Amino acid sequence: MSLEIVNAHLIDPATGTDAPGGVLIDRGIIKEFRTGTGVSFSGASETIDAGGLCLAPGLIDLRAKTGEPGGEHKETLATASRAALSGGITSLVVMPDTRPVIDDVALVQFIAERGRETAFARVYPAGGLSVGLAGEAMSEIGMMAEAGAVLFTNGDWPIASAQVMKRAMAYAASRGAIVMSRPDDRSLAGGGVMNAGEFAARNGLSGIPVEAEWIGAMRDVTLAEQTGCALILDQVTTQRTLDIADIARGRGAKVFTTVAAHSLFFNELDVGDYLTYCKVNPPFRTEQMRKTLIQCLKEGSINAVVSAHDPQPPEEKRLPFGEATFGAAGLETVLPCLLTLVAEGELSMIEALTPVTIGPASILGLPQGRIARNAPADLILFDPGKPWLCDRDHLLSRSNNSPFDGRRLQGRVMRTFVGGRTVFER
């Protein structure tokens, strides 16, 4: 069974391709691709005419939370996968902060198996960096890595003790494992609920100061340098944090950075009248910081953009702002968010798609995330200019706590392929 997709506009950040063309898929693998108008392949058993839509690698998301196991009312791997595919995400790394925590081999295997059985997207488990995410004892990093855990993280609660963190990173380095950590000094950020500053003060809300992120980042990159551990600084919100990562890289540390898509779109003022859907951690920062992040994305100092998908049911959000749970549903809005920035002229198409395709693929060493011979045929067809109104009631995630609710976005996925098979069509 071979499939050709023709009359498409190929976008492949790995090679910088942004031109008309087509691909030939055979047994789930990209067999051939060519640029040029009127491209076709001989011997394809099925043809899809893309009608000029963009054809790009499916997105790879390094940070999604689901509720499986233990919080299936929020999201399961199956519902997360459905939401992801409709948003063009074909591979997702799921966080270990579930109930129970994914902190041993059997649970890593459980997630991997449930992913294969119930989800059409490729699901990669992340392992808990410490047992129970308690930040005290390191988990079985080596064996979990063997079982399929692609990275190790303490999730939303970074390890507070520098000593525990150092040992975990040193050990992880020896097993070739990647550690992902939120740069966040909780002793500073502790009770905060939104970006610290004038707006928080005026609204009587306690703030999460940027220096908590900087101090956390300084610690983590220092330990990465000392231990040789590959480190992903998770959900950076300021340029200064990216600079801290740059300096560490200059000293030979293996440091990568990610930014949550919503941090490229919203600023602290979007919290407005205590809108809990805009309560996320790290918080939306100032408009100037948001603009600077986009500039950094242009310049390539951000390795990956993540969904930071964190489904929360109404009972966690229909509360006073200070009491509501952090988190935003994000799987379905990463690509539209980026494409809207492209439509607004903030980013080129290649700049927008690099951190969601080849960027994360390179960090994890995955073969997908590119249009290349023998790469898995995880592809998306999207309409880059299609305007649509985000209505949370129409999102596919089981929880619809999206800050994009009511926003006009541009760009939408029309069809998603995983291993050459159509798994979503709009």
Added chain:
Amino acid sequence: MAAAHADYTFRHDHLLGIEGLHPLDIAHILDLADTYAEATRKGLRPEPVLTGKTVVNLFFENSTRTMSSFEIAARRLGADVVSMPVANSSVKKGETLIDTAMTLNAMKPDALVVRHSASGGAKLLSRKVDCAVINAGDGTHEHPTQALLDLLTIRRVKRRIEGLKVVICGDIAHSRVARSTTMALHLMGARVHLCGPRTLIPPGTDTWGAESAGTDFDQALPGADVVMMLRLQLERMNGSFLPSQREYFRYFGLTADRLALAKPDGIVMHPGPMNRGVEIESSIADGERSVITQQVEMGVAVREAVLHLLAGGRA
């Protein structure tokens, strides 16, 4: 009733904060409150404009003073009053603010007076109920009736608000009174100077309308027509935000010597309850320049005016 402006009508459905009010709204509330204050002083019963109306006091935080003030105000105007100190009730058993609000809403009250420990609590509630919501303090956000009673007290003593210099001293960061009163004073043309320990001065006080925010009380006081002291919560005193009670009093306590720096006719205010000997010397609190008990008296008058405007048809 006296009208602040010939073409003016009070158009708000709720009183959630000073933010969002127009100077004409404030003047109108103060004028109406003034007539209530006068009536009470003369021993007259006001017109029972709230007869047949139900006012529910919903206090998620304990506050005997504010709750009693609202209760007395509502009763004076003839309303039926239900006071619910929910701090110890079903809410503790997991019922949320919204659930409680929906339950009460189903009982069709005409006004809900709400105090909640979360900033934005009153606003959230106002989105879910059909009646008027009066914010009696939401977290560290706003306390509008306190601001209005402060203004009324000042206006009655000083005969004006515009142009006065007001110094507010204490824990500005955690004070809903500081936010509301600063905004209200600014709207009415006063010059507000904030003062307190560096750890308790938040950023952006200029957006509230404050002319300055500093850490030198002595420098702020000269020329002050009004000195308003804020309550310092005991839990902030022991090394977390400032070194000690003793050190606080040394730099920020209102003493006779300090008060001498203000204008000779400068008045002393405090929203209560006071920590005598922590933020204010007892002799000052009870002295002839103190208008602290008048503030309490004006509290009832302001709440009568607010309840009248929001629950009793338009005045």
